Ligand code: ADP
């Protein structure tokens with residue numbers, strides 16, 4: 001694998017669903033490339049297909065037609081838990097696990113040793129100012145706090161590509177700015193690429 005290879009190449013991908021006998025075309029042919037270090041915003045109104053595109057770019061969903069590949073990252077089975085990470089639009093913390101266990105889990109699955117996983121999880125939580133919530137359960141924290149934990153979880157792994165789907169949707173505008181600043185700063189430090197979706201032009 002060569003360093004300058006693209007992370008993602010999508011070639012005329014579409015995604016349609018059959019819903020109650022009706023064909024819903026969520027994604028018209030989309031062609032795009034994500035390179036290392038890219039910072040990309042997907043801007044569009046609700047229902048325009050942002051989440052659908054993110055899921056296909058990240059290999060969590062398959063295109064109906066067209067092709068997607070990850071030249072610098074490997075096969076679809078190799079992308080997680082470490083090479084691509086996700087901040088999902090909806091709640092995504094695992095309910096039986098505490099905040100810190102949620103952040104530690106992908107690190108442990110990726111082979112990081114337990115002590116190192118704890119250190120990195122704490123660092124990531126502190127960066128997004130939710131380290132004081134480490135021992136709480138997801139149901140004991142707010143939606144916005146949960147979003148910050150999910151961002152910390154996605155970045156603690158040090159991915160090559162972060163896919164963040166409306167990551168500040170539940171935050172007030174001042175906190176959203178702060179969180180986006182920290183997110184982009186972390187992505188830059190890692191030399192990673194990021195795709196962020198939003199319906200908010202700001
Ligand atoms: P966005 O993230 O921009 O709000 P989505 O990608 O979630 O948009 O959805 C795009 C379109 O695809 C919408 O019309 C939505 O209703 C439809 N859609 C998304 N997921 C499904 C599904 N699983 N089954 C049927 N239709 C879906």
Ligand code: MG
Nearest residue numbers: 050051089165
């Ligand atoms: Mg969406």
